[in-house]
Amino acid sequence: MRELLRGFPVVTLTGPRQSGKTTLARAVFNNRPYASLEEPDVRQAAKDDPRSFLARYPNGAVLDEIQRCPEILSYLQILIDTDGRMGLYILTGSQQFGLMSGITQSLAGRAAFLELLPFAVPELASAGWLPEDIDAILLTGCYPPIYDRALAPATWYSAYVTAYVERDVRQMLKIQELETFQRFVRLCAGRTGQLLNLSSLATECGVTHNTAKSWISVLEASYLVFLLRPHAINFNKRLIKMPKLYFYDVGLVAWLLGIRTTEQMETHPLRGSIFETFIISELVKSRLNRGDRPAFYFWRDSNGNEVDLIVEQGTRLMPIEIKSGRTLTHESFAGLERWCALAGDKAVMPSLIYGGDECYEHKGIKVRGWKACDHLLT
Secondary structure, three states: EEEEEEOOOOOEEEOOOOOOHHHHHHHHOOOOEEOOOHHHHHHHHHHHHHHHHHOOOOOOOOEEOOHHHHHHHHHHHHHHHHHHHOEEEEEEEOOOOHHHHHHHHHHHOEEEEEEEEEEEOHHHHHHOOOOOOOHHHHHHHHOHHHHHHOOOOHHHHHHHHHHHHHHHHHHHOOOOHHHHHHHHHHHHHOOOOOOOOHHHHHHHOOOOOHHHHHHHHHHHHHOOOEEEOEOOOOOOOOOOOOOOEEEOOOOHHHOOOOOHHHHHHHHOOOHHHHHHHHHHHHHHHHHHHOOOOOOOEEEEOOOOOEEEEEEEOOOOOOOEEEOOOOOOHHHHHHHHHHHHHHHHHOEEEEOEOOOOOEEEEEEOOOEHHHHHHHHHHH
């Protein structure tokens, strides 16, 4: 972030609520003022007289939750163009779509963008907070308050959904039937790591296809879920065209599914999908934490042959298979071997991430335990 502040007048930090955006911004700008536009009086002052509001901060500031007052962005553009200095403002926001569209319109070329997700495995490990047991982290997730406040995951996620998810949804969509939306979110949790069939999801929830599509967009905008698109390379085979649905945080998935103990997690029928969600979200974090946009896809043909993750590496493709078990067999490698035979020279660094701890190579395939998954993309 400090490097970006040397080259841009504004750095915008986005991500889910409670992922540590404010803490990071204030740590970087520890000598600058801070203003949260969540506070009604601050927001009203910014809306009523944006010029006077910005004049309070002649040497820049941290402006938190900027999506609550998007009108100020145009005035901010004039101010930074007149001033000419780099690194004046850090803006934070928790709603991706509205915030990004406002900034790209008003601050194009003037703002750099960073996305901050909950803790990654290396961050938890360096702080001494990484659980030894994979089922413990699948249950707990990676949101910072659970660790630095020593809260029970179920207690924190219950408050989080009520205080932030449902409130943000009301603001963005003005949903009347909140109970129906709650059911929708739980149904989505039951589909994490799976193909997203919007028609089936809408039918099961009792809403229209367009409503389901709109609600998925809201969950994306709030950094709760993301869609993984299928890669277009077909090797003369018919491909699945639906995206796959993933949550950014598996602790939230576990809470939504009613999983409250590691014993329940260990035997849950969706444990494999939850583990896959965890690994792919970790790989997304590893890219975002380096300031890169992940070029991630999956590959699946109409016969069910699949590779969990395809990473574009220039003109070549890196296939990654994900297995939740702690023990691997010959069959664990069959999907990767089959895909590499199809891909030929396009394949590079085939890899397998599993629920165990060892790291080694097997017939040209890199095998990494879950704690070392971040190392694959460095």
